[in-house]
Amino acid sequence: MLVISYNLRGQIKTPLEMSGYSKLTSNMEMLEYLKSISQKCRFIKLDTLAVSPGGRVVPYLIISKFAGKLSDKKIKALLFAQQHGNEHSGKEGLLMLIREFVEGRLDYLLNDVELILVPQMNPDGNDKDQRRNGNEADLNRNHLILTEPETIGLHKLFNKIMPEATLDLHEYTPYSKEWRDYGYIKNYDEQIGTLTNPNIDSRIISLQKDKALPYLRSYLAKKGFTSAEYSVGGPPDKSRLRNSTFDVNDGRQSLGILNTFSFIVEGKNGKTSIENIKHRAEGQFNAALGFLDYVATNKNKIKSLIKKSRISLITNAINETSLQMEHVPEGKQTVSLFSIKSNKDTLLEISNYDTGTEILKKEKSPKGYIISKTETNLLELIKKHDIKYITYKPDKNNVLCRYRITDSAKKNIEDLDINVPVISKSVITLDNNENYVFIPIAQLRSKLLMLMFEPASMAGILQYEKYAFMLKKDSYYPIIRVE
Numbered sequence: 001m002l003v004i005s006y007n008l009r010g011q012i013k014t015p016l017e018m019s020g021y022s023k024l025t026s027n028m029e030m031l032e033y034l035k036s037i038s039q040k041c042r043f044i045k046l047d048t049l050a051v052s053p054g055g056r057v058v059p060y061l062i063i064s065k066f067a068g069k070l071s072d073k074k075i076k077a078l079l080f081a082q083q084h085g086n087e088h089s090g091k092e093g094l095l096m097l098i099r100e101f102v103e104g105r106l107d108y109l110l111n112d113v114e115l116i117l118v119p120q121m122n123p124d125g126n127d128k129d130q131r132r133n134g135n136e137a138d139l140n141r142n143h144l145i146l147t148e149p150e151t152i153g154l155h156k157l158f159n160k161i162m163p164e165a166t167l168d169l170h171e172y173t174p175y176s177k178e179w180r181d182y183g184y185i186k187n188y189d190e191q192i193g194t195l196t197n198p199n200i201d202s203r204i205i206s207l208q209k210d211k212a213l214p215y216l217r218s219y220l221a222k223k224g225f226t227s228a229e230y231s232v233g234g235p236p237d238k239s240r241l242r243n244s245t246f247d248v249n250d251g252r253q254s255l256g257i258l259n260t261f262s263f264i265v266e267g268k269n270g271k272t273s274i275e276n277i278k279h280r281a282e283g284q285f286n287a288a289l290g291f292l293d294y295v296a297t298n299k300n301k302i303k304s305l306i307k308k309s310r311i312s313l314i315t316n317a318i319n320e321t322s323l324q325m326e327h328v329p330e331g332k333q334t335v336s337l338f339s340i341k342s343n344k345d346t347l348l349e350i351s352n353y354d355t356g357t358e359i360l361k362k363e364k365s366p367k368g369y370i371i372s373k374t375e376t377n378l379l380e381l382i383k384k385h386d387i388k389y390i391t392y393k394p395d396k397n398n399v400l401c402r403y404r405i406t407d408s409a410k411k412n413i414e415d416l417d418i419n420v421p422v423i424s425k426s427v428i429t430l431d432n433n434e435n436y437v438f439i440p441i442a443q444l445r446s447k448l449l450m451l452m453f454e455p456a457s458m459a460g461i462l463q464y465e466k467y468a469f470m471l472k473k474d475s476y477y478p479i480i481r482v483e
C-alpha cells in the first residue's frame, strides 16, 4: 500500500516526485496513487476504462462539481495520455494535474469545465517502456479499426459522454541521425497540433488555428515553456515538412471527424525516457492546463459551435466528402530550429514546408450503405463506432449500386502507397432483404462512414491488413451504396 507523501509546501506528491524524479511511475504505482488521492476529493470519481492485453488496468477519472457526475451545463473536456508507452511525460503531467484538483487549486475551472482524464492509455507499453501495447499494436493508428481494448474503451467512453473538447498528449523525438546531419533539430518543449482533415467543420479548424493555438502558445511562454505548431516529416533537405496527416485513425482526428474541438500536444522527449523528466512533465502539465483554461474561458463559444457543426453532420448538410488529399506548398515558411553548430535557436526560411491542402478526389454522399448481416467483421466495426443502422426495407425510390473490384491498384498519395482499387459500378436489386442492414448517411458519423467505406478513400478500411480480403480482383465489394 502506498503512503501518500507530501512535499515541503504540504502538497501531495506524485510517485515521480516522491522518487525525486529518478523513477517513472509504473502502472501499479499510478493505480495506488489514484485510488488513495481520489478518496480525498469529493469532485473525483475513479473508474476502469479497459483492461490491457497484458492484464493491466487502464483507469479514468471524472472530475466535476457534482461528485464525479456529468451534467449538460458545462463544457466536457477529455484528456488522454501515453498511447505510446515510451512517452511518459503526458502521464506524469496529468498525475500532477489531478493532484492540483485534489488540493483545490483548480476548483475555479470546475465552474465551467467537467473533465474526463485518462492518464495512461497504454499500461503494457508503460511498464515495458515501449511504444506499442501488449498485442504489439500502435494504439495511435488503431482508432479506425478499433481492434485493441484500450482504444475500444476510449471510444466507448467518448461516445457515451460526447465531450466537446479533447486533448491527446504525446512526445516527439528530435534526435534522429537525419536531423542531426541536417545541422538543425526541433527544440520546442511542446508542439501543438490542430485538426487537419478537410472534412472537419472549417469553423472549428479556424478557431483552433487563429485563436486557441496562439493562446496556448502564449500561455506556455508565460510559464517558461517554448512551443511551435505541430509538424511532421523532414529534415527539409531530405523530405518535406507538413502539419500531420489526413488520416482519421489517431486519437486527435478520429474524435475530430465527429466535429470535436480536438488537439494533440507532443512534448520533447529526453534522449532516455527519464532524462529531463521534471521539465518534460511540467511542460505537459502546463499544456493541459492551458488547454483547459482556453476551453473554460471560451466555453459558450465552443459549445455552441460544436453543437451546430454536429447537427450539420446529423442532417448531412454537406453532401460530399473529400476522400483523397495532398499537402501542397503555400510559399516559404519561417521555422525556428536549434542550430547544432551555433548552439542557438535560429529562424530558417524553409521552402518545402507544405502547409496547404489540395483535394484530389471528392464523392457525393449516398442515402446510406447496405451490408449483409453475414459480414460480421463489418457489423462489429460499425457497432464499435456507435454507428446507427436498421434492418433494410426495400423502397422503390432507392437505387442500389454495387462496386466490383476489377483491379487492385496502388496510388502514391502523401508519399504513401494507398490501396485505391479499380472499380466498376452496377445497379442491382436485392431479393432476400431481411438479410441486410441499412446504415443511413444522415448521422453524426456521416463523414467517418464515407471515409471508412468508400473504396477510393485514402483513410478507409482497405488500407488495413484486416480488410485486405476486400481488395480481391473480380470480387464484389460487400458495401452497397443506396443512391
Ligand SMILES: [Zn+2]
Residues within 6 Å of the ligand: 083, 084, 087, 140, 170, 171
Ligand atoms: Zn506518440
